[in-house]
Amino acid sequence: MNLLSRSPHFVLSIMLICKGMSSERMQDLYDFYSGAVGLLHSRAEPRSLKHQCRPTVRRMLCERNFWIPDGIRLTGLPKQLQSFLNLEV
Numbered sequence: 001m002n003l004l005s006r007s008p009h010f011v012l013s014i015m016l017i018c019k020g021m022s023s024e025r026m027q028d029l030y031d032f033y034s035g036a037v038g039l040l041h042s043r044a045e046p047r048s049l050k051h052q053c054r055p056t057v058r059r060m061l062c063e064r065n066f067w068i069p070d071g072i073r074l075t076g077l078p079k080q081l082q083s084f085l086n087l088e089v
Contacts (some may be wrong), residue, residue, distance in 0.1 A: 050084075057085055 021029075061071040072085045083089045 054085055054087075 058068060058072075061068060061075075064071075066072075066074060069082075069086045072082050075082070077085070080089070
């Protein structure tokens with residue numbers, strides 16, 4: 001898989017950071033960082049409903065001026081869900 005067949009936004013960011021570097025060095029940096037943040041996928045799969053809900057709930061709390069993590073605690077949700085929303089799980 002080559003550099004340009006991956007996430008175009010990530011590639012652009014790396015290209016701006018690496019301006020003036022050789023293409024081999026830039027590829028090495030891309031491979032390192034994309035591996036570290038999990039961008040290397042053999043195929044694209046949609047996120048689960050669970051993972052789509054977390055940012056939605058967090059955004060809704062922020063829009064209503066409930067600070068995170070206090071706003072999550074005030075929801076009264078079970079501790080396991082609170083941990084998930086607080087990015088602890």
